[in-house]
Amino acid sequence: MDKYEKIRVVGRGAYGTVYLCRRLSDQKLVIIKQIPVEQMTGEERQVAVNESKVLAMLDHPNIIKYYENFLEDKALSIVMEYAEGGTLFDYLQHRGNALLEEGEVLRLFCQLLLSLQHVHSKQILHRDLKTQNILLNKRRDVVKIADFGISKILSSKSKAFTVVGTPCYISPELCEGKPYNQKSDIWAVGCVLYELLTLKRAFEADNLPALVMKIMRGSIAPISDRYTDYLKRLLLQMLHLDPDKRPSINKVIAEPIIIKTLANVYMEIGRVKCPLKIPKPFVVTSNSANSKVQSSNRKDSTKSLSRKSSNLVLNSSSSSLPKLRPLSTVYCWGYGVNTPVRLPLPHSDIQIAQVSTGRTQRVAVTKNGRLIIWESSSVGTDSTMLPGAVDQQYPSFIPRYLEGQSAVTIQHVSCGDMFTACLTDRGILMTYGSGAHGSLGHGDYHDVSQAKIVEELLGYEVVMVSCGASHVVAVTNDNEVFSWGRGDNGRLGLDSQESFASPQSVLLPVQSHIASVHCGLDCSLLLTTDKKVLACGSNRYNKLGLDDVGPNKKTNGKVDEMHTYSPVVSSPIHQLSIHSVAIGTAHAALVTDDNVCFTLGSNQFGQLGCETETNTPRIPCRPTFHDDVQITAVACGDMFTVALGSDGQVFSWGKSSRGRLGRQEDHSGIPQKVELNEEEPFTITSISCNHGNTLLATKPCVNQADSP
Known part of the structure; x- marks a missing residue:
């Protein structure tokens, strides 16, 4: 509601409250109908969102004009034309x-x-x-x-x-x-x-x-x-x-x-009524449009700065203040950051529940449902260092809360290339960022700066979401699967290579209950509750395990692409109980219930973590760990892999350039430890890799009071 000023309540109905408001940009009076969707059932949400969907389809002088809708204060707000003459x-x-x-x-x-x-x-x-x-x-x-x-x-x-x-x-x-x-x-x-x-x-x-x-x-x-x-x-x-x-x-x-x-x-x-003073004709040009936007931005610059400044965090170096033990720590490395760097948090008493990283985004969800975004103040070290400089300079990361969230409780977040999907605790999915390939699911290809509801899914309770580079897969509480975005290679699982800008229902080959969903660059994986993996999309290098191969048998039926979800058949993966999976650009990693890690796909940069026996093409292999390590989770970047040990160890392997591995290592094809700057015992709560960077959250092992 930052763009509007409430004037008064003009009506109340079965589905919400109607307000007369003033649009601050042009002082125009508008009507905003606020519908509290958070407490509604899926059917009631569908009725609530139907009005904005229908109004958006209609354009007629004798129909109330629709302007926009947004989610705020756990209510769907529909902005429409104000009719001054009443009913x-x-x-x-x-x-x-x-x-x-x-x-x-x-x-x-x-x-x-x-x-x-x-x-x-x-x-x-x-x-x-x-x-x-x-x-x-x-x-x-x-x-x-x-x-x-x-x-x-x-x-x-x-x-x-x-x-x-x-x-x-x-x-x-x-x-x-x-x-x-x-x-x-x-x-x-x-x-x-x-x-x-x-x-x-x-x-x-x-x-x-x-x-x-x-x-x-x-x-x-x-x-x-x-x-x-x-x-x-x-x-x-x-x-x-x-x-x-x-x-x-x-x-x-x-x-x-x-x-x-x-x-x-x-x-x-x-009929046009002629005013006493005829104004100059208004001609819309690109320059005039830009000047209006710039003028509006100048007027709102003070408000915008004050609003954003409340979300910024300044580092304090005062030694007189007592050092508080943080409830969570977030590390990042990659894209020129060669060793794990702690990211600042808005407050020391914040607990991080989950993190996600995209090509440029670094985001986290707090335990109380706020979304934190870290923005980089500069690019990587290789572009900021002066000739002859020896001191390594890292970019400054500035945290802020997601604008417009306002009392909406975020439960999960996933990042794609230049866009982000947020899932609320009530099963409402919101997206923002780049609209390329229709990845936002709004039915168009427009960019969105603030989180906007995926209206097609308002009639469902979404419980899982995952973003690939340019596509998204979501799962509802009724085990329904929807996908949208870029469709080539069959990554959407819709038995075609067509792209869609709005959610499409996916038919699964067998009656399966979904435990988790994972999207890669050009493929998708579903992990079922019976610990099996279903895959679709590009299977290059057999990264999805769709080839009928194994250590003791030859390749039988090479699969390059799969346009519908199909069970993984590569041995021994198809016989194991899998509890964790991850997808990189040309490889994938899985962890079994016995805490054993397997990798599949290309080993061009050592991202499979295996030695010479992995020269056999398209065969799943086990990374070589120096110690008897129990692996609990994995994450894959473009050409590297990160794994978490049961005792809090972090291992990385693959291509080491631009800090991908979080350590300085010449030999990168074998898993090696990543050292975190932790002075006391800790537990890793979440990890995410994307392209060349990694984001990881920890919390102390000692029980502490939950943050408010």
Whole structure:
């Protein structure tokens, strides 16, 4: 809500509160409907988000304009046009017994028909047309329909079945529980026309059974003789009990009395009032657009700086202050940082639950559900050092909280190339960053600076998400799998190489319950609850284990790509119980229930951690550890691997350039320890590798009070 100023509450409904607000950028009055989705079921969330989805599809002068939506304070906020004239219901109520002139009735009615024609042309049913959902402009001569919360998008010639809408306006077929289509909206429009002519509802009763009986009879009180018989006949046609005998919206508009009024309506709405002082014509050019943005940025620079400064952390070197033991420590290395460096935290009492790193991002989720982002103040050492310099200079990492999160509790985060996915504790998925390849799942390819809800998944409770370089896979609590983004190599598991900008349902080959999901550069892995691995995408170098090979048998059926999820068949992986997996660019690593590590794929840079016997192509192997080490988890970067030992050891192997291994080693093909700057016993809570960098979080072994 940083871009808006609340003025007052203008309404409350079943799904939320409606506020009149002022948009700070241009001082324009807007309406913001806040719908508390956090406590809703999946079905209720789908109803809540449906209004913004439908409004975004519609663009008509007689339909309330949609601007944007965002998640804040555990509520979905829908920003839309403000109609100053209030509702048609209020307008009619204030008239008392003073009937409208037929000309005014037709002007209002024709605009309602135009808006409904646009809605029906998009194969959408409004399903709740009534005078309370019809708004007026300030002069009360322009109609705008609103409230599409329970609208339904129909496939071609389909019908709906759910009984929805306000009882006084529901059609006879709805009362009987029969399927219905656009003709039910025609009935509701007929009820609105009757209200315009009589200032009373067409069907009213003290209870629902009596109301249903009146609707089923279709009997209405007579219309005043001041109105023409032609208008009365049109009303009776729209309120015909048989939906097949009701006219379509196009037939109603084609009636002679309507066409004549429509011509006047078009002339009136299109008329431009000339002000006393004619302003200079406004020409939109790239320069003018940029200057407006720059001007807006200058106005907001002070506010933006003060807002961000509250999230920044300055290092204090005061020795007079007592040294507090942090509840968590986050290390990073790679991209020119040759040894593990501690990242600053906003507070010393923060506990880190999970970390994730992308091509440029370094993020973490705290135990109390806040998302921390570290931004680098400079690039790597090789570009910042002066000629002849000997002291190593590392970039400064500045932490800040995710903007716009505001009371939303983040449970998990995953990073792709230049984009990030955040999962709330209520199963709502939000994404932000680069929209290339449709990786954000918003149905387009636009970049998003602040976390935005993936609306297609609001009807589901998402429990797992993983980002690849340019695609995403999510799993719901009902074990449903969705994927989107770049699709070549079959990485989406949709039996094609097509890319999608919105979530698509994935069919699994067998009935499997998913324990975790993992996306790589050009492939995806699912780990099932029975400890088996399903894979799809590029299998180059047999990094996914889809070749039927093993130490004692020859390659049988080389698999280059798999476009649907298939079980791993390479021996001995297919016989083992796997509890942890990771994917790099051209290799993968797995850990069994016995804490044994296996690697697959290319060993060009020693990333498999095996010696000469690994020259056999496409065969899974075991990394060579000097000691009898129990491995608990692994993470893979582009050309290196990091493994965690049961006693808190960190091992790395593979290509050592630009600090990938977190140590200075010439021989990098054998696992070696990475030394962390920890003075007391610690436990590693989370690790993430991506491209050439690693992010790792630890906590002390001694029990400490949880952070607030």
